[in-house]
Amino acid sequence: MHADVVATRSFPSELDSVRAARHFTAGLFGRGSGSAAEDAAIVVTELAANAVLHARSGFTVTVSRSAAAVRIAVRDNRPLARWNHGRPFDVRAGHGLSVVAQLARDWAVERRPGGKVIWAELRTGTAAGEPA
Numbered sequence: 575m576h577a578d579v580v581a582t583r584s585f586p587s588e589l590d591s592v593r594a595a596r597h598f599t600a601g602l603f604g605r606g607s608g609s610a611a612e613d614a615a616i617v618v619t620e621l622a623a624n625a626v627l628h629a630r631s632g633f634t635v636t637v638s639r640s641a642a643a644v645r646i647a648v649r650d651n652r653p654l655a656r657w658n659h660g661r662p663f664d665v666r667a668g669h670g671l672s673v674v675a676q677l678a679r680d681w682a683v684e685r686r687p688g689g690k691v692i693w694a695e696l697r698t699g700t701a702a703g704e705p706a
């Protein structure tokens with residue numbers, strides 16, 4: 575996806591950071607964006623919670639947009655330890671990443687030096703559904 579970065583913000587490894595990341599992301603969407611803002615808030619909440627609870631790491635949220643999608647990426651400082659049959663995590667129905675997978679048109683985990691990035695792309699329906 576060729577995208578323009580809308581905003582980036584780093585957060586410390588604290589439970590309150592999950593809520594702050596949700597508010598940061600939701601605040602990028604205009605009034606009347608409805609489900610697009612709600613979906614983005616759910617996705618960033620799940621990814622931020624994973625960074626704090628499982629990676630035990632501070633994290634950086636980057637929100638980008640293209641004509642067709644909004645990408646929410648969360649980078650943490652914990653490298654991937656192993657891959658499970660081509661997937662880095664056990665994705666169980668009703669839990670974090672399965673919720674992200676249901677909302678996103680695509681998502682992935684990418685190894686980075688000193689950590690990883692988990693991103694999810696959400697379709698944009700209207701201009702009002704895109705971050706400003």
